[in-house]
Amino acid sequence: MSNKEGFGYKGRVLEALRKAEAEIGDNIRIVKDEEQYEGILIPRSETADENYVVIKMKSGYNVGIRIASNTKIEKTGKGAKPTFTSLSLPEQIQSLPKVAILSTGGTIASRVDYRTGAVRSALTANDLYSIVPELANVACVDAQIVFSLFSENIGPRHWAEIARAVADYISKGIDGVVVAHGTDTMGYTAAALSFALQDLPVPVVLVGSQRSADRPSSDAATNLLGAVAVAAKAPFAQVVVAMHETSSDDSIAIHQGTKVRKCHTSKRDAFKSVNAPVLARIKDQEIVMSASDYRKRNSGKKLVLKPEFNEHVALVKFYPNMDPKVIDWYAEKDYKGIVLEGTGLGHVGKCCYEALQNAMEQNLLVAMASQCVWGRVNMNVYDAGRDLLALGVVSLGDMLPETGLVKLMWVLGQTQDMRKARELLTTNIAGECSPRTLPERNCSD
Amino acid sequence: MSNKEGFGYKGRVLEALRKAEAEIGDNIRIVKDEEQYEGILIPRSETADENYVVIKMKSGYNVGIRIASNTKIEKTGKGAKPTFTSLSLPEQIQSLPKVAILSTGGTIASRVDYRTGAVRSALTANDLYSIVPELANVACVDAQIVFSLFSENIGPRHWAEIARAVADYISKGIDGVVVAHGTDTMGYTAAALSFALQDLPVPVVLVGSQRSADRPSSDAATNLLGAVAVAAKAPFAQVVVAMHETSSDDSIAIHQGTKVRKCHTSKRDAFKSVNAPVLARIKDQEIVMSASDYRKRNSGKKLVLKPEFNEHVALVKFYPNMDPKVIDWYAEKDYKGIVLEGTGLGHVGKCCYEALQNAMEQNLLVAMASQCVWGRVNMNVYDAGRDLLALGVVSLGDMLPETGLVKLMWVLGQTQDMRKARELLTTNIAGECSPRTLPERNCSD
Numbered sequence: 001m002s003n004k005e006g007f008g009y010k011g012r013v014l015e016a017l018r019k020a021e022a023e024i025g026d027n028i029r030i031v032k033d034e035e036q037y038e039g040i041l042i043p044r045s046e047t048a049d050e051n052y053v054v055i056k057m058k059s060g061y062n063v064g065i066r067i068a069s070n071t072k073i074e075k076t077g078k079g080a081k082p083t084f085t086s087l088s089l090p091e092q093i094q095s096l097p098k099v100a101i102l103s104t105g106g107t108i109a110s111r112v113d114y115r116t117g118a119v120r121s122a123l124t125a126n127d128l129y130s131i132v133p134e135l136a137n138v139a140c141v142d143a144q145i146v147f148s149l150f151s152e153n154i155g156p157r158h159w160a161e162i163a164r165a166v167a168d169y170i171s172k173g174i175d176g177v178v179v180a181h182g183t184d185t186m187g188y189t190a191a192a193l194s195f196a197l198q199d200l201p202v203p204v205v206l207v208g209s210q211r212s213a214d215r216p217s218s219d220a221a222t223n224l225l226g227a228v229a230v231a232a233k234a235p236f237a238q239v240v241v242a243m244h245e246t247s248s249d250d251s252i253a254i255h256q257g258t259k260v261r262k263c264h265t266s267k268r269d270a271f272k273s274v275n276a277p278v279l280a281r282i283k284d285q286e287i288v289m290s291a292s293d294y295r296k297r298n299s300g301k302k303l304v305l306k307p308e309f310n311e312h313v314a315l316v317k318f319y320p321n322m323d324p325k326v327i328d329w330y331a332e333k334d335y336k337g338i339v340l341e342g343t344g345l346g347h348v349g350k351c352c353y354e355a356l357q358n359a360m361e362q363n364l365l366v367a368m369a370s371q372c373v374w375g376r377v378n379m380n381v382y383d384a385g386r387d388l389l390a391l392g393v394v395s396l397g398d399m400l401p402e403t404g405l406v407k408l409m410w411v412l413g414q415t416q417d418m419r420k421a422r423e424l425l426t427t428n429i430a431g432e433c434s435p436r437t438l439p440e441r442n443c444s445d
Numbered sequence: 446m447s448n449k450e451g452f453g454y455k456g457r458v459l460e461a462l463r464k465a466e467a468e469i470g471d472n473i474r475i476v477k478d479e480e481q482y483e484g485i486l487i488p489r490s491e492t493a494d495e496n497y498v499v500i501k502m503k504s505g506y507n508v509g510i511r512i513a514s515n516t517k518i519e520k521t522g523k524g525a526k527p528t529f530t531s532l533s534l535p536e537q538i539q540s541l542p543k544v545a546i547l548s549t550g551g552t553i554a555s556r557v558d559y560r561t562g563a564v565r566s567a568l569t570a571n572d573l574y575s576i577v578p579e580l581a582n583v584a585c586v587d588a589q590i591v592f593s594l595f596s597e598n599i600g601p602r603h604w605a606e607i608a609r610a611v612a613d614y615i616s617k618g619i620d621g622v623v624v625a626h627g628t629d630t631m632g633y634t635a636a637a638l639s640f641a642l643q644d645l646p647v648p649v650v651l652v653g654s655q656r657s658a659d660r661p662s663s664d665a666a667t668n669l670l671g672a673v674a675v676a677a678k679a680p681f682a683q684v685v686v687a688m689h690e691t692s693s694d695d696s697i698a699i700h701q702g703t704k705v706r707k708c709h710t711s712k713r714d715a716f717k718s719v720n721a722p723v724l725a726r727i728k729d730q731e732i733v734m735s736a737s738d739y740r741k742r743n744s745g746k747k748l749v750l751k752p753e754f755n756e757h758v759a760l761v762k763f764y765p766n767m768d769p770k771v772i773d774w775y776a777e778k779d780y781k782g783i784v785l786e787g788t789g790l791g792h793v794g795k796c797c798y799e800a801l802q803n804a805m806e807q808n809l810l811v812a813m814a815s816q817c818v819w820g821r822v823n824m825n826v827y828d829a830g831r832d833l834l835a836l837g838v839v840s841l842g843d844m845l846p847e848t849g850l851v852k853l854m855w856v857l858g859q860t861q862d863m864r865k866a867r868e869l870l871t872t873n874i875a876g877e878c879s880p881r882t883l884p885e886r887n888c889s890d
Contacts, residue, residue: 150829152792155766184788188765265790265820317762317786319850320633321600326759329774341762343629345710347597373818375710384595405764
């Protein structure tokens, strides 16, 4: 296998595959205990047993076969390798806006797994055109796999890697970038890219799918098409998330990257803009802006890349009887920041005050968001909030706790100076904190 | 002061008040540095500076005055003391259903603070009738202050105390109980009472207010009236939460205690039923059932009181780059259970698997809820979920993470036997986990 990571295969299984000169997408035969199995070699799922090889059989089923010392692997045919270069595309496609599709894994990337038996070829441009033919009317697509991870395994280092890959494409003059991502932590990554990619000249659109493409109810194709359309021609240049707005295919909602959250485990319209309007919608393949306040697309702009995140930042959700010593523990572990997910307008039990004070004396930056999800932290209403403000806890206003966590990681990746960090944390960088509106002020003051 | 707690006053301030024989509600004069202040002595807020005395002045403002060694306090008039006994109530009220109102603190209890200058007298029945005159058409009310805490300071011991106070009233033949509670953790307490009070003969209604009564937009009176109406005459006997359903006063929603969550920091309609329909509504002072499946009021039923909660249970919200060692820390601290608030259908990063396995080997019970809030944990969809199930993590289905935490505390308060605890955790006790419905099954399988 040429790929440095062996597409998830390791150790003696990888060795056996290399010996057979079998690559992902090749037809192989596995002979074991007088049984034999034929199919297309597909990448190993990251959580599957290391001793198995997975093939897609003619029936369409994927089968994992345990490789023992007496198992034989034989290559029976070379897989059709993608030969795509943008030059091979019909001329009318080449004249369309250029969009890069970066794949990071998740359900949306798994679609092609089911169709072709290989994740790698899944996201070549040619494959994408064959799977979603409407793309050929929208954009000239280039595709790249950044990595292939379920999104619960994606963290600050991956955010930086995606940001750099986006910056690379932008430096080459792309008209927009789509990032295909697992939905579980897509909100966190959207926030991270919003802070890491500043002064964007073109849109960066995260997209996922709640149902894999082998299911009749899959949202993969419509979401992808919507995301590519936004990347190709939206009037704004921000980090956004494109997902189904309703349970039908009528509308794709475009959410601002710092204000979006996965609010349902399984529905197609799981993503919601919180404390902010949806930025735009795609209806009948047209982009309809619903917010007037956005950062305009401007190819003359120079991207500022700031992909540094401090990994020593924790999110702590408060709950009745929470042990305040967990705060001490983070302080002892040399953490630099904590985002509290407090109750209501931004409260935690009095039992936590001493630990918070100690943490702040050790120079941790402590910020407050609300577990209510909707609304705005306002620590001036009750004594409890005022006490926390007096201790030095920073209010995150109407920022999502998840966005608050990512922002604090990013802030402490930019500066070690706590005074500057505090200032940066309370400065609106990417629409993460909305100014108070009149009705809101009435609500919470 | 006769009260053992001095209504929040301590040390030399309490001493000075005692010397002046001043009690809450009395008119006092404070002379200090040639200034003098007159007003009604009101209780000290639990988080206010210990060296201050707070009085309500004629203007209606509360003023805190720092008591120094040369400050003089003088009682200028005895406060009007509530003389209520139910016998003194007009006969037509005595013939109404009997409802107990237990106060635990929070904004709803603070209303009377503003009116009469005293929390104690706040929740006598006479005061309630004078503040919410419509109550006299609904119920014969008895009032008791269980404690007076902001709800972020309420935990398992308080839940037990409230449950016992409810049981006391029920043993005396009350027709329904209202629990006035701060909104911040009202959802947690509602879940706790749902598990602690089984086979209820009458309804137990938690009620709060999002805006204190001195504000024109206060929801205190309508919510309280709605809660008392439910306690007095609802056809069901469950633990429920009564709060505004919309931003107007049109409708009070009655939520099932295990399925309700505060979803906005400040709006009056902050409470939402999650993964369940609203149980009933109050419109035009009538109770309109919206669910057909409820536990019926039946005064012949014998309450089963189970107020034991295990305090060694943690709620851990997963986030990108979470340090799995925090799980080890809980295990080392002799915790008995952890509820994970995972991503999506119930996932945490692979980096956590080892720590979870170790925790379970140390006999911790680990359960999974979703930070999506809406939807249902389904760990059979992706390898990641199947891996967690194989490790022994228990799926909480469509249970709220907050309810899951409270249930695990309660389960481990009932039994130390881990096999039994697992069984109890996955058995529906108080409607906390809805059976899969057809559309849901389609969603998540």
